Amino acid sequence: MIISGLKYLIPWEEKGLNLVGTAFNGEEALEVLKKEKIDIVISDVTMPIMSGIDFIREAREQEYHFQTIFLSGYQEFEYAKEGMALGAINYLLKPVDRVELFASLDKAIKKIKEKNDIRKIIQFKEKNKVKQWLEKGIAEETNTESEMGKATSYNVFVGSFLDASFLEDLDKDPSIFYYVEEDRISGIIINQSKEALKEYYIKLAQKYPENVFLFSGPVVTDSEKISESYKVAVSLEDSYYFYDLVQEGCIWIELNNHLEEIYYNNNEELPLLSHFSKQNSLEDGINNILTFFNKTPIPPNHVRYFTLLLLSDARTYYDLKHSKSYQEEVDDIRSLKNISEVEAVFKNLEIEIKDWLNKRSYSDLTNRVIEVIHQDFGQDIRLKEVAEDLFVNAMYLGQIFKRDTNQTFSQFLNTYRMKKSEELLLKTMKNVNEIALEVGYSSSGYFYKNFKDAYGTTPRDFREQYLSM
Numbered sequence: 001m002i003i004s005g006l007k008y009l010i011p012w013e014e015k016g017l018n019l020v021g022t023a024f025n026g027e028e029a030l031e032v033l034k035k036e037k038i039d040i041v042i043s044d045v046t047m048p049i050m051s052g053i054d055f056i057r058e059a060r061e062q063e064y065h066f067q068t069i070f071l072s073g074y075q076e077f078e079y080a081k082e083g084m085a086l087g088a089i090n091y092l093l094k095p096v097d098r099v100e101l102f103a104s105l106d107k108a109i110k111k112i113k114e115k116n117d118i119r120k121i122i123q124f125k126e127k128n129k130v131k132q133w134l135e136k137g138i139a140e141e142t143n144t145e146s147e148m149g150k151a152t153s154y155n156v157f158v159g160s161f162l163d164a165s166f167l168e169d170l171d172k173d174p175s176i177f178y179y180v181e182e183d184r185i186s187g188i189i190i191n192q193s194k195e196a197l198k199e200y201y202i203k204l205a206q207k208y209p210e211n212v213f214l215f216s217g218p219v220v221t222d223s224e225k226i227s228e229s230y231k232v233a234v235s236l237e238d239s240y241y242f243y244d245l246v247q248e249g250c251i252w253i254e255l256n257n258h259l260e261e262i263y264y265n266n267n268e269e270l271p272l273l274s275h276f277s278k279q280n281s282l283e284d285g286i287n288n289i290l291t292f293f294n295k296t297p298i299p300p301n302h303v304r305y306f307t308l309l310l311l312s313d314a315r316t317y318y319d320l321k322h323s324k325s326y327q328e329e330v331d332d333i334r335s336l337k338n339i340s341e342v343e344a345v346f347k348n349l350e351i352e353i354k355d356w357l358n359k360r361s362y363s364d365l366t367n368r369v370i371e372v373i374h375q376d377f378g379q380d381i382r383l384k385e386v387a388e389d390l391f392v393n394a395m396y397l398g399q400i401f402k403r404d405t406n407q408t409f410s411q412f413l414n415t416y417r418m419k420k421s422e423e424l425l426l427k428t429m430k431n432v433n434e435i436a437l438e439v440g441y442s443s444s445g446y447f448y449k450n451f452k453d454a455y456g457t458t459p460r461d462f463r464e465q466y467l468s469m
Contacts, residue, residue: 134230
């Protein structure tokens with residue numbers, strides 16, 4: 001009924017619109033998106049199979065961009081709030097008011113035209129040059145040829161905008177160099193003090209309270225350090241969305257430089273492991289690390305890296321097996337989009353550890369063997385020698401150990417050595433041969449073979465995968 005009514009209610013030609021498709025649930029709507037270029041979607045909030053909210057969210061995930069008008073018979077604030085958070089133009093109650101619907105369509109059409117205007121403005125000659133400056137710094141020959149190269153200070157900003165007049169304002173200022181890709185902007189402001197920049201950003205926020213979001217790197221005086229300021233600005237933008245720091249308008253943030261070194265100057269074990277020794281404090285330990293992440297504005301890529309290290313430490317501490325291949329785990333951690341997803345990783349780890357603690361029931365002999373392995377894994381230890389030290393028959397000890405751990409002595413020792421080598425690869429810069437010797441392999445070739453069997457890759461590639469977070 002709603003679809004039929006809208007077909008006849010809206011004066012399509014008068015408003016310059018074409019009806020290109022209809023759908024009766026979110027899944028059907030996604031199929032329409034795959035076939036047609038859509039600018040405006042009018043969607044019911046409640047639909048069978050997939051709701052309107054879920055449809056819009058999934059469309060955003062798949063990188064479809066359009067203006068949305070939501071319809072609903074339920075006058076509930078949460079629906080409106082969630083819909084507007086997804087970028088909806090308006091939220092209309094059924095039965096639909098003709099005037100409100102037309103006003104919403106006009107607003108959507110205006111936004112589409114503004115975006116088209118933006119696309120025309122972005123074709124300016126300095127785009128590739130500014131992009132190179134931001135990513136690589138200003139080349140020496142440029143310093144003698146341009147106003148940019150002769151500047152005494154540089155400030156980099158990145159962000160997004162939805163108002164074409166914003167670019168017109170930037171074009172009027174000779175101290176600003178920028179380039180645009182769709183609604184994303186990156187630029188450099190020259191010869192401005194820190195205080196003047198802050199005042200400038202505040203004025204932008206006041207003029208464009210809803211349509212401009214900017215993230216500023218630190219002011220640098222060396223043109224070769226422009227790329228460093230750019231990296232900080234990008235990291236701030238990443239943090240804004242990662243920590244869900246929702247604000248309206250243009251923002252100006254400065255990163256505390258010491259946070260960049262928060263981990264690299266510390267090779268000791270991370271604090272979470274100090275809480276792993278007792279089951280009743282496990283939850284506290286994980287909560288402490290999550291509190292640390294939330295209270296300290298660590299760049300998201302560092303949070304992801306810490307998460308990998310903490311997972312590795314926990315598995316070594318508890319002799320936990322990897323439930324996925326290392327590549328799958330790296331990909332999963334890299335794809336974490338916000339702090340809530342990080343929290344979910346640690347909550348799952350907590351469940352995994354508690355399950356392990358509840359299921360473990362090793363004999364005293366097996367526990368003593370494990371203690372020997374943990375202490376002497378770097379030595380040439382054998383089951384026969386361990387049995388002699390414990391005054392038991394080697395065959396009997398091997399049977400007890402296999403019964404309790406479901407692994408032979410050699411398998412358990414090799415698994416533990418692999419976990420320790422993983423830890424050394426991630427936390428130190430020792431070369432692979434040094435690590436092989438430290439974890440008990442006299443032959444680096446044998447170490448390579450065992451490592452590749454365990455992780456599906458070489459030790460060097462393993463380290464590079466993690467450090468490229």
